[in-house]
Every structure is written in structure tokens, then in C-alpha cells.
Amino acid sequence: MFKTLLARARQGNRTAPYPVPDPGLPALFRGRPVLDPAKCVDGCAACVDVCPTDALRVSEAGPELDLGRCIFCGDCVAACPEGAITLSRDWRLAASKREGLVATGDRPLQIDALGRELRRLLGRSLRLRQVSAGGCNGCEVEVNALGNVVFDASRFGIDFVASPRHADGVLVTGPVTANMKEALLITYEAIAEPKLVIAAGACAISGGLFRDHQEVSNGVEGLLPVDLYVPGCPPHPLTILDGLLRLLGRL
Amino acid sequence: MTHFARTRNAVPLRADAVPFVEIEIFRREVLQAVDAGGRLLLLTGLSRKNGETRLLAAIADDAQGEIALSSTIVGRAYPALTTDCPAAHHFEREIHEQWGVYPRGHPWLKPVRFPPAGPTIGKADFFTVAGAEIHEVAVGPVHAGIIEPGHFRFNCHGERVIHLEISLGYQHRGIERALQGGPHRGTLHLAETIAGDTTAGHTIAYCQIVEGLSGTACSPRAQTWRALALELERIANHIGDLGALAGDVGFLPAAAFCGRLRGDALNMTALLCGSRLGRGWIRPGGISLDPAAETLRELKRRLRDAERDMRNAVDLLWKSSSVRGRFENIGILTQQVAADLGAVGPPARASGVDRDARRDFPAPLYSERLPAVAVGDAGDVFARAQQRWREIENSIAFIGQLLDEPAGGAARSAAQEHGLAPNAIIASIVEGWRGEILHLALTDPAGRFAGYKIVDPSFRNWFALATAMRGQAITDFPLCNKSFNLSYCGHDL
Numbered sequence: 001m002f003k004t005l006l007a008r009a010r011q012g013n014r015t016a017p018y019p020v021p022d023p024g025l026p027a028l029f030r031g032r033p034v035l036d037p038a039k040c041v042d043g044c045a046a047c048v049d050v051c052p053t054d055a056l057r058v059s060e061a062g063p064e065l066d067l068g069r070c071i072f073c074g075d076c077v078a079a080c081p082e083g084a085i086t087l088s089r090d091w092r093l094a095a096s097k098r099e100g101l102v103a104t105g106d107r108p109l110q111i112d113a114l115g116r117e118l119r120r121l122l123g124r125s126l127r128l129r130q131v132s133a134g135g136c137n138g139c140e141v142e143v144n145a146l147g148n149v150v151f152d153a154s155r156f157g158i159d160f161v162a163s164p165r166h167a168d169g170v171l172v173t174g175p176v177t178a179n180m181k182e183a184l185l186i187t188y189e190a191i192a193e194p195k196l197v198i199a200a201g202a203c204a205i206s207g208g209l210f211r212d213h214q215e216v217s218n219g220v221e222g223l224l225p226v227d228l229y230v231p232g233c234p235p236h237p238l239t240i241l242d243g244l245l246r247l248l249g250r251l
Numbered sequence: 252m253t254h255f256a257r258t259r260n261a262v263p264l265r266a267d268a269v270p271f272v273e274i275e276i277f278r279r280e281v282l283q284a285v286d287a288g289g290r291l292l293l294l295t296g297l298s299r300k301n302g303e304t305r306l307l308a309a310i311a312d313d314a315q316g317e318i319a320l321s322s323t324i325v326g327r328a329y330p331a332l333t334t335d336c337p338a339a340h341h342f343e344r345e346i347h348e349q350w351g352v353y354p355r356g357h358p359w360l361k362p363v364r365f366p367p368a369g370p371t372i373g374k375a376d377f378f379t380v381a382g383a384e385i386h387e388v389a390v391g392p393v394h395a396g397i398i399e400p401g402h403f404r405f406n407c408h409g410e411r412v413i414h415l416e417i418s419l420g421y422q423h424r425g426i427e428r429a430l431q432g433g434p435h436r437g438t439l440h441l442a443e444t445i446a447g448d449t450t451a452g453h454t455i456a457y458c459q460i461v462e463g464l465s466g467t468a469c470s471p472r473a474q475t476w477r478a479l480a481l482e483l484e485r486i487a488n489h490i491g492d493l494g495a496l497a498g499d500v501g502f503l504p505a506a507a508f509c510g511r512l513r514g515d516a517l518n519m520t521a522l523l524c525g526s527r528l529g530r531g532w533i534r535p536g537g538i539s540l541d542p543a544a545e546t547l548r549e550l551k552r553r554l555r556d557a558e559r560d561m562r563n564a565v566d567l568l569w570k571s572s573s574v575r576g577r578f579e580n581i582g583i584l585t586q587q588v589a590a591d592l593g594a595v596g597p598p599a600r601a602s603g604v605d606r607d608a609r610r611d612f613p614a615p616l617y618s619e620r621l622p623a624v625a626v627g628d629a630g631d632v633f634a635r636a637q638q639r640w641r642e643i644e645n646s647i648a649f650i651g652q653l654l655d656e657p658a659g660g661a662a663r664s665a666a667q668e669h670g671l672a673p674n675a676i677i678a679s680i681v682e683g684w685r686g687e688i689l690h691l692a693l694t695d696p697a698g699r700f701a702g703y704k705i706v707d708p709s710f711r712n713w714f715a716l717a718t719a720m721r722g723q724a725i726t727d728f729p730l731c732n733k734s735f736n737l738s739y740c741g742h743d744l
Binding site for chain 2: 004010025026049072073130131133134135136144147150177180183187210
């Protein structure tokens with residue numbers, strides 16, 4: 001007992017305060033893209049050609065990057081001869097509408113907080129059932145990290161529970177494999193109304209790298225009504241936490 | 252072993268250099284090679300023509316660091332190797348599922364991944380135990396925690412597990428199929444997501460394939476940073492699992508400390524490349540970013556702090572009798588069973604099987620410097636936990652050496668990613684944190700992948716977990732499972 005207390009003192013308090021203006025993400029962190037249409041050269045599609053998930057499009061208004069497909073690999077940044085694409089350190093990437101994930105220019109993403117009644121019900125206590133449906137354990141690792149003492153989502157009343165019967169919503173990762181589709185839908189059915197759906201990671205939002213594989217369903221697209229999209233491959237734990245808190249109207 | 256072509260890790264051969272022999276000779280020589288101390292690295296279908304399937308076997312000679320390849324042609328059926336070589340058991344189930352070839356005499360050709368064309372997942376014959384007091388506990392595919400899906404069936408007498416049936420395939424995303432015809436713009440990224448927690452391991456295995464087939468040499472400096480990425484991945488996952496083991500026996504202080512320390516290790520990788528999982532760092536020809544001197548100093552400082560705190564957290568585990576009481580003599584994997592099944596990685600080493608690809612198949616990684624290899628003997632949960640810690644210690648010491656004298660050279664050599672050597676075959680081996688990762692590629696006349704085979708260490712180890720559970724209390728399953736911590740998607744692909 002004494003040894004345990006001594007160790008506790010030595011290990012210290014490690015919980016990272018949130019929200020803070022700068023959470024100390026690494027200098028090389030690849031977050032929200034900033035696109036500069038003024039730098040685009042007519043007829044150039046170098047970025048489009050290298051994108052592994054067809055997330056980029058160049059229209060007359062300039063480049064558009066669909067964060068629902070983007071895996072933040074930075075291949076487009078390296079391919080652009082004019083430096084029109086940069087990935088900023090902004091970790092706040094979640095949005096409540098699918099079309100809201102299309103990045104143009106230098107625009108933060110929009111989250112509409114839940115309505116008053118849902119906020120009253122869930123705002124201070126949100127229990128989620130996580131379902132991995134083909135996730136590579138990248139998103140799962142980062143969702144798991146929300147439970148450690150650093151990100152400590154439970155201080156905001158957000159917890160992950162074992163039974164869908166105890167949950168207020170489902171957080172889905174992975175492209176929804178054909179082999180997990182039924183289990184995912186049964187889990188969703190088992191959650192009592194009102195219930196939320198959170199799609200975390202490029203795979204869950206659009207199928208990501210596995211889009212249009214015959215073995216997957218292109219994420220939750222057309223399967224479940226999504227309340228929050230959290231882009232990334234995988235999303236940083238703070239990206240998920242920030243999205244959840246804003247959905248709950250806590251930020 | 253007369254009808255074998257020999258090569259080394261990541262060194263290509265002309266595809267026609269691999270001998271073709273009659274199935275009787277193939278079977279006899281593969282079994283002889285295994286009897287003589289060789290290890291069945293791979294047994295797989297390779298191609299199909301006119302209703303006939305070409306099977307390929309790869310035998311590892313761990314002492315010499317050599318890979319021996321042989322092949323045969325079979326029709327609809329052939330005499331199974333599993334009856335004489337248990338390590339072939341899962342490979343032959345896979346051959347049956349992927350190629351429709353029937354290995355005669357195989358004990359049970361259960362589906363491996365339930366691909367779209369086959370039977371519906373979950374609707375299968377499972378091994379069952381009968382008897383008045385026998386009951387069955389079914390778990391999954393959706394598990395209690397934030398983990399990947401799989402289906403477990405425990406045949407129990409009271410609390411004692413007589414047999415654990417593991418049925419996977421829920422994570423099947425069609426990766427091997429998607430790699431055919433490549434490399435293309437998504438190939439590298441697919442390799443990064445074969446098993447997300449093993450990004451460095453699988454990406455290096457893939458890059459070695461491309462480099463071998465294009466004759467690209469990575470600089471010693473790039474090799475150094477790749478080794479660093481691999482060891483940081485090992486540390487992060489091992490310390491995370493030690494925390495999870497502590498959590499499974501309700502010892503929350505160590506669970507909390509190790510959970511934080513896992514994040515610290517992931518953040519070290521992020522310091523070097525921006526991604527906690529090392530995404531986007533390892534590229535064919537080397538690495539995308541050469542860390543600055545200032546970054547390396549910061550890494551050293553963080554590693555020193557983390558080591559101190561890890562030691563403190565883990566000491567608490569070893570010195571708590573309540574923890575040791577739950578870890579010791581639980582889930583024993585004997586050396587004999589581990590060797591027979593072809594188990595790899597920490598579970599094999601914790602059972603006394605001295606096998607580590609970093610030492611046994613060093614080229615091109617670890618060609619000059621080697622981390623120490625820890626080997627245990629008891630094969631129980633405690634041995635596997637201690638194994639993880641000893642590997643962490645060795646990795647930290649090794650990283651210290653790497654950082655003290657970083658090698659020279661360019662971060663990245665220009666690697667030709669398209670138009671690889673045509674009609675070639677190459678095997679690439681990397682010791683990931685879970686154990687030996689094998690990628691094998693065959694190219695077509697245009698230098699594109701005609702076949703791409705991935706063997707995650709989990710593919711070899713899942714059945715070892717099932718055997719370790721025999722006779723155990725069902726309540727000890729989470730503990731046994733976590734001490735192996737195998738990958739679902741790495742298996743399901």
C-alpha cells in the first residue's frame with residue numbers, strides 16, 4: 001500500500017487541461033488543411049493525381065479537400081509545386097454535417113451542438129458503445145486513449161460502456177466490413193432512443209482506403225444517421241474529445 | 252532439401268528459379284525440412300492456370316538466415332501436410348478458402364476469413380464438447396471493450412475451459428486482393444493499415460519488398476531511423492499491454508501509469524514524424540523526414556524520463572503478491588507446443604523458443620547493430636508479462652546506442668516504385684512487436700504485383716492462445732488474451 005502511494009506521488013498528476021489555446025501537439029502534426037487557391041496554376045492537378053483516397057478535387061474556385069476521405073498522409077502537400085496546400089496544427093477537425101467536411105481555403109469546421117432537450121439529457125453524461133467494424137486498431141488505439149489519465153474523457157462525463165443497453169450512442173470505427181455490418185446494426189438497434197452516432201476516422205466516414213472494396217460498406221454511409229464526423233487516419237484523441245465536447249455544447 | 256531455391260531476407264529471386272516438383276516430392280521434402288529443424292514460414296497458393304493451382308512453401312533456416320522456396324502444382328485435392336506438420340494447419344485452411352483446393356486428411360477445414368464468395372460469417376460448424384454438465388459461452392464479435400471484433404466460444408465444465416474455439420474474419424477488408432496489380436498510389440498506405448498498431452512493422456516489410464525489387468539501397472541513416480520507429484512501436488505496445496494486464500486483475504495504479512506511458516511513447520513517434528502511429532514516415536527508399544539534432548536531444552530526454560517512470564510502474568507490478576498470484580502458472584504455452592505450432596514473437600520467446608527475426612534475418616535492417624534478445628522459459632502469463640518488460644529494457648538500451656552514434660547517409664534514396672523487377676519473387680521479414688512479420692510478393696512480366704501475401708504474427712499465434720487456454724478458468728481468459736494481444740485485422744487482412 002505504502003509503495004503504491006509512493007509510486008503515485010512519483011508518477012504525478014498527468015491529466016492535460018482542456019480546452020486550452022495550444023495543447024502542445026508536435027510541430028510536425030498534420031491537422032486541418034489550409035488551401036490557397038491563389039497559388040493554384042490552371043490545369044494543374046498534381047495533388048489530385050497522388051491522393052490515395054480521391055479526397056481532392058480542383059474546381060474553378062480552387063482545390064477542395066474532403067476530410068471525410070483524407071488520411072492526412074501529406075502526399076498532396078509534397079506534390080504541389082506551388083505550395084498551395086499546407087496541413088496546419090489545428091486539431092479541431094470534427095463536423096456535424098457530411099458536406100461540412102469539405103475543406104476550402106482556410107476555414108474552421110462547423111459543429112452544431114445538439115438541441116436543448118438532448119443537451120439536457122446527455123450534456124453532462126454521455127455513455128458510448130464503441131464498435132470496431134474493420135478498423136485497423138489505429139482509431140481504436142486513439143479512442144482508447146480517451147480513457148487514460150492524460151485525456152481523461154470521463155472528467156467531462158464521457159465514458160465508454162460495454163453494453164449497448166447502457167449507451168446513449170455508438171462510436172463507429174472502420175470501413176464497416178461486410179462481416180461486421182449485421183453486428184453493427186444489431187448493436188445500434190439495441191441502444192435506447194434517443195441515440196447518437198459518431199463516425200471516427202476516414203474509414204468509418206467514407207470507407208477511406210478501402211472505399212468500394214467488395215468486402216466493405218464504405219463506412220456508415222447510408223447505414224446509420226451520423227451526428228458527428230471525426231476525420232483522421234486515425235484522429236488524434238484531442239480531435240475526438242474536442243468534437244464530442246462541441247457536440248454536447250460544452251465548448 | 253534438394254528441390255529448394257535459397258535466398259535471404261528481402262533478396263529477390265527470378266520466379267522461375269523456384270523449383271516445380273511433383274506434389275509427393277514437395278510434401279516429402281517440406282516435411283523433411285521441418286523435421287530437420289527448419290520452420291514452415293509460409294504455405295500458400297500462388298497462382299492458378301487451367302484449373303490447377305501452384306502452391307508455394309517457404310522454409311526458414313533461422314540459424315543461417317536463409318529462406319528456402321519450393322513449389323508444386325495441384326489439382327482439386329492433395330494430401331495435407333497438417334497431419335505431419337501442425338504449423339501448416341492454418342495455412343491449409345487458408346489455401347482451401349482462397350483457392351478451393353482440398354487438402355485431403357486435414358482435420359477440419361474451417362473458414363479463416365469468410366470472404367464475400369464463401370459462407371456467411373457466424374454460420375459455421377464449431378467444435379463442441381458434449382456432456383451433461385458441459386456448457387458453452389459465446390463471446391463477440393462485439394467485445395466489452397474498445398477492441399476489434401472476433402468470435403470466441405468457450406466449451407466449459409463449470410469454470411474450467413476444455414476448449415476455446417476462435418472464429419475470426421470480421422475484420423476482412425480485402426487487403427491482399429487490393430495489393431494485386433500494384434504498386435499504385437494507395438499501396439504504401441494500405442501497408443500502413445494492415446494492422447494500425449504495427450504501422451512501422453508492416454510498412455518496413457512492404458518497403459523492403461519494393462527496395463529489393465527495384466535494387467534500391469537504403470542509407471545506414473535511414474535504416475537507423477526505421478529501427479528507431481520499430482523499437483518505439485515495440486515499447487509503446489508492450490508498456491500499454493502491461494498496463495492492460497494490470498487492469499485485467501484490477502490493479503489500477505499500474506494500469507493508469509502504463510496507460511499514460513504508452514501515450515508518451517506514441518508521442519515520441521509523433522515528435523519524429525507528426526503521427527503517433529508513425530504514419531507517413533517510412534517510405535520506399537528510406538524515410539520521409541530526417542529528425543533534426545534538436546529533436547533527437549528532446550527524444551533522448553523524454554526516453555530517459557519514460558524509462559524511469561516505466562521502471563517504477565512495472566516494479567509495482569512485480570512486487571504485488573496479488574498481481575503475481577493472478578499471473579503465475581496461468582495460460583501456459585509449453586516450449587514444445589509453441590515450436591510445433593510455429594508460434595513467434597514474445598509468446599514464443601516467453602516459452603523458451605529463441606526466435607527473433609532482428610537477429611535471425613537481419614538484412615537490411617539491424618545489419619550492424621543488434622538489440623539483445625530476451626528469452627524466458629515458463630510460458631505462463633507472468634513469463635509473457637516479464638518478456639514484454641525485458642524487451643522494453645533492451646529496446647531502450649538499443650535506441651540509446653542508435654542515438655549516440657546516428658549513422659550517415661541520405662534520409663531517402665530515390666526508389667523506383669513502379670516497374671519493379673519483372674517475374675521475380677521476394678520475401679521480406681521484420682520482427683514487429685508481436686513477432687515475425689512476413690510479406691511475400693510475386694511480380695508479373697510488367698513488374699507489377701501478381702500476388703502479394705501477408706503473414707502477420709497473429710496468424711501464427713491465435714491457435715497458440717487457444718491451446719494456452721485449455722484447462723484454465725474462463726475468468727482468466729482476458730488475462731491470457733491480453734498477454735498475447737493478437738491482431739484481428741492483421742489476421743483478417
